[in-house]
Amino acid sequence: xxxxxxxxxxxxxxxxxxxxxxxxxxxxxxxxxxxxxxxxxxxxxxxxxxxxxxxxxxxxxxxxxxxxxxxxxxxxxxxxxxxxxxx
Amino acid sequence: xxxxxxxxxxxxxxxxxxxxxxxxxxxxxxxxxxxxxxxxxxxxxxxxxxxxxxxxxxxxxxxxxxxxxxxxxxxxxxxxxxxxxxxxxxxxxxxxxxxxxxxxxxxxxxxxxxxxxxxxxxxxxxxxxxxxxxxxxxxxxxxxxxxxxxxxxxxxxxxxxxxxxxxxxxxxxxxxxxxxxxxxxxxxxxxxxxxxxxxxxxxxxxxxxxxxxxxxxxxxxxxxxxxxxxxxxxxxxxxxxxxxxxxxxxxxxxxxxxxxxxxxxxxxxxxxxxxxxxxxxxxxxxxxxxxxxxxxxxxxxxxxxxxxxxxxxxxxxxxxxxxxxxxxxxxxxxxxxxxxxxxxxxxxxxxxxxxxxxxxxxxxxxxxxxxxxxxxxxxxxxxxxxxxxxxxxxxxxxxxxxxxxxxxxxxxxxxxxxxxxxxxxxxxxxxxxxxxxxxxxxxxxxxxxxxxxxxxxxxxxxxxxxxxxxxxxxxxxxxxxxxxxxxxxxxxxxxxxxxxxxxxxxxxxxxxxxxxxxxxxxxxxxxxxxxxxxxxxxxxxxxxxxxxxxxxxxxxxxxxx
Numbered sequence: 001x002x003x004x005x006x007x008x009x010x011x012x013x014x015x016x017x018x019x020x021x022x023x024x025x026x027x028x029x030x031x032x033x034x035x036x037x038x039x040x041x042x043x044x045x046x047x048x049x050x051x052x053x054x055x056x057x058x059x060x061x062x063x064x065x066x067x068x069x070x071x072x073x074x075x076x077x078x079x080x081x082x083x084x085x086x087x
Numbered sequence: 088x089x090x091x092x093x094x095x096x097x098x099x100x101x102x103x104x105x106x107x108x109x110x111x112x113x114x115x116x117x118x119x120x121x122x123x124x125x126x127x128x129x130x131x132x133x134x135x136x137x138x139x140x141x142x143x144x145x146x147x148x149x150x151x152x153x154x155x156x157x158x159x160x161x162x163x164x165x166x167x168x169x170x171x172x173x174x175x176x177x178x179x180x181x182x183x184x185x186x187x188x189x190x191x192x193x194x195x196x197x198x199x200x201x202x203x204x205x206x207x208x209x210x211x212x213x214x215x216x217x218x219x220x221x222x223x224x225x226x227x228x229x230x231x232x233x234x235x236x237x238x239x240x241x242x243x244x245x246x247x248x249x250x251x252x253x254x255x256x257x258x259x260x261x262x263x264x265x266x267x268x269x270x271x272x273x274x275x276x277x278x279x280x281x282x283x284x285x286x287x288x289x290x291x292x293x294x295x296x297x298x299x300x301x302x303x304x305x306x307x308x309x310x311x312x313x314x315x316x317x318x319x320x321x322x323x324x325x326x327x328x329x330x331x332x333x334x335x336x337x338x339x340x341x342x343x344x345x346x347x348x349x350x351x352x353x354x355x356x357x358x359x360x361x362x363x364x365x366x367x368x369x370x371x372x373x374x375x376x377x378x379x380x381x382x383x384x385x386x387x388x389x390x391x392x393x394x395x396x397x398x399x400x401x402x403x404x405x406x407x408x409x410x411x412x413x414x415x416x417x418x419x420x421x422x423x424x425x426x427x428x429x430x431x432x433x434x435x436x437x438x439x440x441x442x443x444x445x446x447x448x449x450x451x452x453x454x455x456x457x458x459x460x461x462x463x464x465x466x467x468x469x470x471x472x473x474x475x476x477x478x479x480x481x482x483x484x485x486x487x488x489x490x491x492x493x494x495x496x497x498x499x500x501x502x503x504x505x506x507x508x509x510x511x512x513x514x515x516x517x518x519x520x521x522x523x524x525x526x527x528x529x530x531x532x533x534x535x536x537x538x539x540x541x542x543x544x545x546x547x548x549x550x551x552x553x554x555x556x557x558x559x560x561x562x563x564x565x566x567x568x569x570x571x572x573x574x575x576x577x578x579x580x581x582x583x584x585x586x587x588x589x590x591x592x593x594x595x596x597x598x599x600x601x602x603x604x605x606x607x608x609x610x611x612x613x614x615x616x617x618x619x620x621x622x623x624x625x626x627x628x629x630x631x632x633x634x635x636x637x638x639x640x641x642x643x644x645x646x647x648x
Contacts (some may be wrong), residue, residue, distance in 0.1 A: 016220070021212050028213065064392035070217040070237055 005034060006059040010049040010066065011074040014040055018071045022049065025069065029062050031055040046073065096224040097126035097255040100188065103231040104132055109159050111135060111150065111514050113143040117163025118203055120190025122255035124161075135514060135543060138535035140167050142507040144174020145533065147185050149511025151178075152494045153469050153521075155305065157238050158183070158511060163190045165203030168249075169210065173501055176214040178245035180498025181326060182303055184238035185245040186231075187215075193253040194222060207249050216244030224257035242390040243303055280414050283385045283402035287317070287417060290359035290383075292424045295319045296342070296371075299326025299497065300364015300388060302490025306408035310363065314338075316416040320428035322350040324365055326497045329487035337428045343371040344633045345479040349431040351631075351639040354379050356427075362386045364408060367397040368498070377638035387411055437484060446600050448477060448552050448623045449484045452524065455550070455607055456485040459520075462611075468492060468520040469512040473505035473529025475559040477552035479629045481524045503532030506549065510536060513545045520548065520611070527553040527580055537590040540616050548610050549587075549618040554625045555580055562628045565646065567635070587618040594618040 012018045019038065026033060035052035053062065059077060067075050094102070100123055104112070113135045116124040127134055137143040140162040147158030162171050168189040178185045192201040211218045217237050219230045227250070234246040287293065295317075301310050307330050314321060320337035323330060331338045339350040354360065360382040365371070372378040375397060383401040386394055387408055394403045404411045441447035459465045470485060471494040472478040478495055487493040494512060496504040509523035530551055540547055561575040587594035593613060597606045597620070610619045631642035 017208055017212060017218060020209065024212050058395075061392065061396060064394075068242075068390070068392055 003054045003056055004059070005052060005054045007035075007050060007052045007078045008059075008063065008066070009076045009078055010051060010072060012047050012049060012069075013071040013073065014045055014047045015071050018047065018069075019049070021069055021071070022051070022066060025065050026051065026053060026062065029065050030057045031062055093258050093260065095122060095126065095255065096221075096227050096250065096257050096259060097122040098129070099224075099227055099259055100231065100250070100255075101126055101130040101132050103228050104159065105130075107157065107232075107235045109157070112159040112161055113137050113146040113150070113511065114161030115140050115143055115163070115167060117167045117190065119164035119192055119252045120161060120167070120255070122252060123188070123190065123250070134161075135510070135539060137507065137510075138538045139533065140170030141173055141503065142510070142533050142536045142539065144171045144185070144187065145177070145501075145504050145507035146511035146514070146536075146539075147187070148174060148178050148181075148183050149471060149494055149508030150515040151183050151185055151511070152508070153491055153512035154515035155491065156184075156515070157235055158185045159188070160185065161188050163203065164192055164207070165205045167203075168207040169205055171247075172210060172214060173499075175211060175245045175247065177496050177499045177501045177504065179214045179216065181299065181496070182243045183245065184243040186234045186238055187245060187247045189247065189249045190255070191220070191249045191251040194251045195253070197251065207247065211247045214245070215247045218247040218249070220249040221251070221254050224254050224259055227254065227259070280404065280411075283404055283415055284417065286359055286383055286385055286402055287361075287415065287419060290419070291421065292357045293317075293319050293359040293361060293419065293421065294354055294357035294379075294382070295321035296354070296360055296362045296365050297321055297323040297327040297330050298363060298365025299324060299490065301327060301330040301408060304364060304389065304408040306364075306412060307489060309409050309412040313412045313416045317419050318421060318425055319361065319419065320353060320425060322346070322354055324368065324371055324497070325482055325495060327365065327490065328482060329490040329493050333486040333488075336432065337425050339428060339432050341482050343368075343639070344373065345483065345629050345631065346633075346639070347437075347483070348435040348631050348642060348644075349428075351633070351642060352435075353428050353431055354382075355638070355640045357382050360384050362388075363412070364388060366393045372397070373633045373639040373641075374636050385415075441600075443624050443627070445598065446603060446621055446623050448621065448627065449480045450600075451550070451552075451603055451607070451621055452481050453484040454603060455522070455611075458607055458611065460486070464520060464611075466492070467518070468522065469494060469509070469516060470522045470524060471495065471505045471508040471512060472524045473526050473532075474500045474502045475526045475529060475557070476554070476562065476627075476629050477524055477526040477558070479559075480552070483629075502529040505529060506533050506536045506547075507539075509547045509549075510539055510545055513547050514543075521546075522548045522550060524550045524552065526558060527551060527555060527577055527583070528557040530583075531580075534586070537587065537592060540592060541590040544615060546613075546615050546617075548613075548616070550610075551583055551618060551620045552623060553580070553583065553620050554623050554627065556625050558625075558627075559629070561625070565626075565628070566632070566643075583618065583620045592616045592618055594620065596620040596622065598622045
């Protein structure tokens with residue numbers, strides 16, 4: 001079965017647990033992380049996370065699950081993006 | 088107290104709890120939460136000392152489910168906090184609003200593997216809606232306020248607040264204005280009412296599939312109005328029991344693995360399934376690809392993530408059921424289908440014929456339910472259960488007037504739930520009758536809570552359905568594991584009557600069916616706590632049963648010889 005790769009651009013509150021929670025939900029819902037970058041916005045209150053994931057499962061459902069997280073403020077699917085993993 | 092300007096974080100905890108109308112909490116003290124317990128000493132909040140933190144968590148859940156309020160539990164760091172985890176997982180699966188407050192080692196010791204230090208925030212991530220760790224006492228009030236808001240908003244759930252000991256001891260140097268932080272609101276697609284109305288109008292055989300979300304949304308009245316207007320036949324999940332009026336002759340009871348045959352057959356035949364606050368759980372659907380195979384689906388839910396998670400939908404109605412159910416309540420011309428469902432209901436009505444010599448547990452539970460109805464007591468009675476055969480018998484053979492009157496661990500199936508949940512329910516509804524239907528296996532998992540019942544003289548009635556087995560596992564070993572009864576024998580159980588009496592709880596054992604009626608009356612009329620041990624045959628099974636990976640119309644109803 002072909003696994004699909006997707007890239008999510010996530011904006012989240014800059015809280016200590018937010019990265020763990022994002023990765024925990026991503027793993028639990030059946031996705032493998034193939035690339036990730038994270039950087040704070042200029043005022044440090046928000047983080048931008050670019051997460052590349054791979055799975056047979058519906059990316060839409062991962063988006064719904066991540067969108068439920070209290071610290072996530074926005075989430076955008078960018079499936080056409082090249083790998084966002086910085087070299 | 089010389090000035091209100093100087094209070095500790097610990098005192099502030101109770102101030103915030105009282106601001107949220109919390110009158111009762113369940114917990115267990117320990118080193119890292121001692122400042123909070125010291126502040127409790129001066130507080131008007133009533134604390135119930137449970138005898139294990141898991142008991143405290145389940146009691147908070149029982150309290151929340153029976154009252155519709157947020158349940159609150161307290162525990163110390165390390166093992167105290169980890170003992171809450173099963174309760175948090177239960178609250179997460181069943182969407183129960185709970186705020187768990189844990190003590191933590193002082194901030195300067197955190198990360199040093201200190202005594203009774205555990206990363207409870209890390210552990211809680213997978214079983215809470217959200218977790219907070221307070222690192223500054225001036226954030227404490229805002230965090231606790233957010234915790235209550237998050238527990239209740241949208242799809243309800245548990246929130247953990249971890250408070251290091253030095254934060255509990257720190258002085259709040261100014262009156263903290265508790266601002267309700269502009270926390271997240273769920274963005275929802277506009278309700279697709281138009282296409283749903285078209286589906287309703289086209290349907291010849293619609294079926295309402297009622298889940299726990301109806302009770303959680305406080306939408307029982309709206310659901311009953313919807314049924315009255317549409318005339319739609321209905322089935323319910325384990326957590327949805329009590330939502331539909333039991334006198335509705337098109338209500339076919341519980342569906343799923345141990346559902347009524349009429350319910351499962353009708354769902355398999357329907358051409359439109361209207362799921363209301365339900366999540367197509369595997370115990371409901373059986374083999375998913377063959378569940379309601381002819382049906383289009385309308386799905387009402389508050390949680391976008393449930394839409395299409397396990398079953399595709401033709402129309403999704405997102406948002407508050409209290410608003411959305413009336414919008415879809417239109418009269419339907421489905422007389423033939425209604426008549427068919429009524430006929431199924433009559434054909435497969437519960438049968439209490441029992442060929443064994445002893446007591447038949449389904450008949451006992453049904454008699455308790457009927458007695459409560461006859462005494463006009465049903466609406467003022469909460470039934471809790473543990474997990475296993477007795478749980479399914481209670482679901483099948485007892486009737487409930489509201490989902491808040493039947494508390495059972497649905498998603499997690501957590502054994503040991505019944506007794507502490509009953510304690511929480513009794514605390515929240517002191518004038519009502521609370522009956523814990525327990526199994527002998529599950530009962531022993533939180534048996535220490537008899538101490539809580541004794542201490543507070545809570546008049547909980549315990550019906551201990553005793554087959555001296557881990558009955559449900561034994562049943563599966565009989566049916567699916569070649570009768571290899573591995574570790575399911577409990578014939579060396581303690582003397583439960585003596586055990587109850589050791590806690591000053593009146594107790595009785597019955598072994599013959601002729602004893603049942605008098606025993607029920609004695610239990611229900613006794614003023615204090617009471618344990619009724621009901622001995623049953625070890626090989627009584629729960630029927631019907633849909634085998635694993637089978638469609639719901641492939642249920643079995645007896646042991647094949």
